[in-house]
Amino acid sequence: MNDELRDQLQLFTIDSPCIGVCEVNNRGYCKGCFRSRDERFYWQQLSDGDKSKVLMLCQRRRKRIERDKAKKEQQVLPKGANLSLFDK
Numbered sequence: 001m002n003d004e005l006r007d008q009l010q011l012f013t014i015d016s017p018c019i020g021v022c023e024v025n026n027r028g029y030c031k032g033c034f035r036s037r038d039e040r041f042y043w044q045q046l047s048d049g050d051k052s053k054v055l056m057l058c059q060r061r062r063k064r065i066e067r068d069k070a071k072k073e074q075q076v077l078p079k080g081a082n083l084s085l086f087d088k
Helices: 003-009 037-041 048-076
Strands: none
Touching (some): 037 048
């Protein structure tokens, strides 16, 4: 994150990223906001700088989970797979 963006973020308080899903995946991260249990529990006590770091971690987790999900979907149906029962 560059210094200008960091300075701009410091002008505003950082809201919780909670979207009300509040279920955890097998790794212990919320399926809605991708925060860990401790990150959710201590959110109100974190400094804005720490909240920004948590939000960046959440974005990385979301991207990784979406990437892994896309990989699994591609493995289920190999590219160019022929689904017709009548083609030989």
